Amino acid sequence: MELSEADQDRISAAIKAAERKTSGEIVCVLARSSSDYMLYPVAWAVVLALVSPWLLLAFTQFPVQRILLIQLALFIVSFLLLSAPSLRAILVPRGVRRTEAHRAAMEQFMIRGLHRTENRAAVLIFVSLAEHYARIVADDGIASKVDQKIWQGAVDAVLAGARSDRLADGFVEAIEQCGAVQAVHFPPHVQQDVLPNRIFVI
Template sequence: MRISEEDARRVAQAIREAERKTAAEIVCVLARRSSDYAYVPALWAAFVALAAPWPLIAFSHLPVRLIFATQIAVFIISAALFSLPALRIALTPRRIMRARAHRAAVEQFFTRGVSGVDNRSGVLIFVSLAERYARIVPDIGVAEKIGQEEWRGALDLLLAETREGRIADGFVAAIEESARLLSRHIPPGGKDELPNRLYLM
């Protein structure tokens, strides 16, 4: 995950400018990944180790003890290999990664105080890079006024830029589009309740 201090400042400034147009609070979170998927290497290594003895049994006359020792070695080597971050992510089913990223977004919604904003007018903009996942999570006070489909434009801008490696540009574009939507339904006013910054996790 590469985002410079200058990029973080740009995102913070975009949040400040957006919140001048609306009383809603915008919080941005960027995650390198939403889970360490620690069980994945062991699971795949177990599959490989379970399959390893059969060719030895079928095509060799090795003693059983040596076959078992080979099986253990295969498990250890496979687990170490599958623990490499890129391989671990590649071996994790997409459905599981999306579920973990969604759970992380919901956790950040509460952890960062978005749910505690006056009039329930907080919005979380969340990106998890390893899972290639992005989500905009509005609180109930916003969701009652702006339907989920209306956030699609902001989400598309966010995804288009982050796919090209322009993470800060993606956040800035999504913040600006979110401000446009929010200003139509939640006019400016009130105090700035949450820090204007990009959270990294």
């Protein structure tokens, strides 16, 4: 699922419109995946390669050199097969995927400088497609005034948009909801718009 240039322009316009009503900031990040999860294909390939010699020794009369070659070939083939994105997704436990997506959201919050705004009222809308994960990360200023549950509507909106192949619509709705919450607690004043009004695709 990709965002076209027109989609990205719509999202930028929605951020600008929302920020006109609040002194808070909104940043959006779309990740294709929160991790490459390459550890899992490697680990499974190693396990298969380590088990294979015992089976070959028990059930065949192959010489050691042939067994070592089979072991090496099995490692390479299984690693290449299990590295396919569809199979890799099956290998990674759901809890691990959610943990990685959460880590990536927090990392993006810091990388994009949301913690450096003067009133600490910035909000990150983070979506990771591979993990089917969305999170609103609010800085301390707004988080101290708004319960985390309040952001659930924005999370639901962006996830619904992703599921129905209307990702840009989901982002726009989430931006509008976040902006409305920010406007209640941080009305607009003459604060400089310090963060980019765009979506970052990583």
